[in-house]
Each structure stands twice: as C-alpha cells, then as structure tokens.
Amino acid sequence: QVQLVESGGGSVQAGGSLRLSCAASGFTYGGYCMTWFRQAPGKEREGVAKIYTDTGRTYYDDSVKGRFTISPDNAKNTVDLQMNSLKPEDTGMYYCAADRTYCDMRPGPYNYWGQGTQVTVSS
Numbered sequence: 001q002v003q004l005v006e007s008g009g010g011s012v013q014a015g016g017s018l019r020l021s022c023a024a025s026g027f028t029y030g031g032y033c034m035t036w037f038r039q040a041p042g043k044e045r046e047g048v049a050k051i052y053t054d055t056g057r058t059y060y061d062d063s064v065k066g067r068f069t070i071s072p073d074n075a076k077n078t079v080d081l082q083m084n085s086l087k088p089e090d091t092g093m094y095y096c097a098a099d100r101t102y103c104d105m106r107p108g109p110y111n112y113w114g115q116g117t118q119v120t121v122s123s
Contacts, residue, residue: 002026002112004096009117012086020081020117022096029053033103034079036070040092047105049081061105086121094119
C-alpha cells in the first residue's frame, strides 16, 4: 500500500524546535518532488518547503527561510523538516506530499498526501 505518514508534531513554546518526519511506504521517494505544507485554522494550505530528491535542490517559503530545513534520509526513506526558532504563526497541521512531476508550493495534483501532524506553538 502506497502512503505517506507524518510524525513528530507536538506543542512547543515560541523559540523552540521540532523535527517532522514524512515516511514513504510502498514506494521510494527517489525522483519525486517532496513538499511540506501547513494549514492553519481558517486558512488555506500553503507550501513551506520542498525538495527535488534527484538533485537535492530545495526551496523555502520566505516565512520559514533560515529557520526550517528540509532534508531526505535515504536510509529511512523519509523526508524530514527541521523547524527551529518556532513562532506562534507556525501553528497548524503539517502535511507532506509527493509527486514525480508536479512540484509547486501551491497544493495541487500531488500524487500522494499524508494525513498530517499537528504543530502548536505558544507564545
């Protein structure tokens, strides 16, 4: 069964850190674009970071540049999102998505989506 499973969410105070993990099962993410999205209550889903796994190129939304790092773990077949210096506005449900050809920071026809992991940052 092909699926993405996110983990690592939780509640932290502003300035803290969390590391999210997106585990791919049923396929290997090599050659895929892997993107992390977040969705705050009442807001649209937005892309925060993506990586082209074949080249290693990464892109970040301006709101997270310098604080978040997306990286693959080939041994575990996961794509992780290290989040440092967290702010209350980072609060939301975080999702990972994968596709071989679609690689946009806007949610769209990604082939695979995870169920999400909640991140809550208190001030």
